[in-house]
Amino acid sequence: MIVTRFAPSPTGRLHLGHAYSAILNHDLAKAHHGRFLLRIEDIDTGRCRPEYEDAILEDLAWLGLSWEEPVLRQSERLPAYRQAIDDLVARGLVYRCFLTRKEVAESLSAPHGAPEGVFSGAPLPAAEEAARLKRGDAYAWRLSQDAAAEALGEEYSSLAFPLWEGEGIVSMPADPQRHGDVVLARKDTGTSYHLCATLDDADQGVTHIVRGEDLAFAAGLHRLLLALFGRPCPVYRHHRLVTDEAGRRFAKRDRSVTLRALRESGVTPDRIRARLGLEETPAPPPGDGPPAGG
Numbered sequence: 001m002i003v004t005r006f007a008p009s010p011t012g013r014l015h016l017g018h019a020y021s022a023i024l025n026h027d028l029a030k031a032h033h034g035r036f037l038l039r040i041e042d043i044d045t046g047r048c049r050p051e052y053e054d055a056i057l058e059d060l061a062w063l064g065l066s067w068e069e070p071v072l073r074q075s076e077r078l079p080a081y082r083q084a085i086d087d088l089v090a091r092g093l094v095y096r097c098f099l100t101r102k103e104v105a106e107s108l109s110a111p112h113g114a115p116e117g118v119f120s121g122a123p124l125p126a127a128e129e130a131a132r133l134k135r136g137d138a139y140a141w142r143l144s145q146d147a148a149a150e151a152l153g154e155e156y157s158s159l160a161f162p163l164w165e166g167e168g169i170v171s172m173p174a175d176p177q178r179h180g181d182v183v184l185a186r187k188d189t190g191t192s193y194h195l196c197a198t199l200d201d202a203d204q205g206v207t208h209i210v211r212g213e214d215l216a217f218a219a220g221l222h223r224l225l226l227a228l229f230g231r232p233c234p235v236y237r238h239h240r241l242v243t244d245e246a247g248r249r250f251a252k253r254d255r256s257v258t259l260r261a262l263r264e265s266g267v268t269p270d271r272i273r274a275r276l277g278l279e280e281t282p283a284p285p286p287g288d289g290p291p292a293g294g
Contacts, residue, residue, distance in 0.1 A: 002034030003207045006060075006067075007197070009041045010052035013258040014059045015250040017212070017242040020276045024239060025210050026065045027278070037204055038067040042075045043191060059259040063269050072204065074196050081191040084199055084229070085141055085184065093147045093228060094184060095123035096139040098132050118180035120145065141185040143225075145177050152227060161223040164208070164237040172236075174220035182221060198222045202231040213238040214249075242276065 004025040008018060029036035038060070042048040060067070088094045099107070104119055121142060123129065132139070149156040159174035184195045197218075201209060209219075216238040226233050241249050250257050262272065273279055 001207070002029055002032040003037065003205050004029045004034065004210060005037040005039055005201070005204065005206050007039040007041050007200070008056055009044065009047075010049055010056060011044065011047040012052060013055050013260055015254065015257045015259065016262075016272070016276065017250045019059075019063060019259060019272055020242045020278070021211060021239065022060060022065060023063065023273065023276065023278050026067075028208065028210065034207075036065070036067050037206070038071050039200060039204070040071060040073045040075075041193070041196065042073055043078075043189060043193075043196060045075075045189075048075075055260065059263075062259070062263055063272065072200065074200065077196070077200070078190060080199060080203070081185070081195055084195060085190070088143070088184070088228070089141070091147075091151065092144075093151060094141045094143055095121070095181075096129060096133075097121050097142045097181070097183075098124065098137050098139045100138075118178060119182075121181050138187050140183045140187070142181040143184050145179075145181055148176065148224060148228060155227065156224075159220075159223055159227060161219055161233050162235045163219070164235050169235060172219070174223040176220055176224035179221045179224075194218065194221055194225065198225045199229070201234060202226060202229065206234055208235045208237065210237045210239060212241050214241060 006018075006022040006025050008014065008022075014022075026036045028034070040053055040056070042053070057071075085094065099121070108119060119142075122144075124132070152159075156176070159176060160171045161174055162169050163172040182194060183192055185191050200206075201222075216236075219236045219238075223233055243249055244257070259272075
């Protein structure tokens with residue numbers, strides 16, 4: 001069964017770009033008698049607002065979309081993310097990094113910095129780490145690519161994920177090392193987008209991840225995390241970004257193209273679909289879906 005999802009963050013009102021992604025996922029699932037899930041990615045407590053979550057539900061319902069209940073909220077899954085980090089810590093796959101964002105940027109701009117701005121670090125000596133923890137210094141948990149490569153062995157260099165392009169599915173090399181030692185959690189939030197999204201998709205049984213091409217870079221990293229957690233890999237599809245007449249991406253701060261503003265101006269859901277070129281259900285993905293293995 002095909003399972004898709006739409007996972008907005010309640011940090012503003014939905015716009016035409018959100019509508020495009022939501023409709024694609026909804027119609028793909030419905031065309032195959034599958035499941036369409038709605039997930040609220042609300043771990044950014046400083047920017048997320050309840051009124052924006054209410055607006056998301058209102059806008060999607062106005063578009064004629066329906067989804068399974070209950071809606072998953074990331075803020076309710078913090079223990080699951082903590083457990084995942086604890087597992088990675090126990091396996092020696094992550095390390096504490098005490099560098100500030102400024103210090104990381106400076107290290108990447110140095111003459112001896114890693115190529116293409118990819119950060120690679122290492123754990124501090126035990127005594128120094130203990131001293132910094134005692135002082136209460138802030139830190140982030142970074143994934144160690146070296147440790148991941150050692151844990152996966154030959155599988156690491158051959159990791160790939162199924163990518164739905166045009167009318168076919170191709171095997172795309174994950175090339176996880178190009179992401180460097182990415183942050184998977186910070187002391188203040190305890191998690192990150194990469195960790196949350198990967199675990200949520202796996203736990204919800206999502207089989208097809210259809211999202212904007214601006215997130216295409218993340219697929220290889222998420223494939224690595226799935227392999228480390230021993231979870232199945234979904235099929236990925238990266239759709240075009242919706243832009244205005246000048247080719248600029250829509251943003252939540254542009255109130256003129258929010259779904260609420262369009263609705264209040266008399267635009268109908270059918271006209272939204274026509275404007276987005278979604279008068280017809282998108283073609284089904286070929287094949288039988290994602291591979292069963294992690």
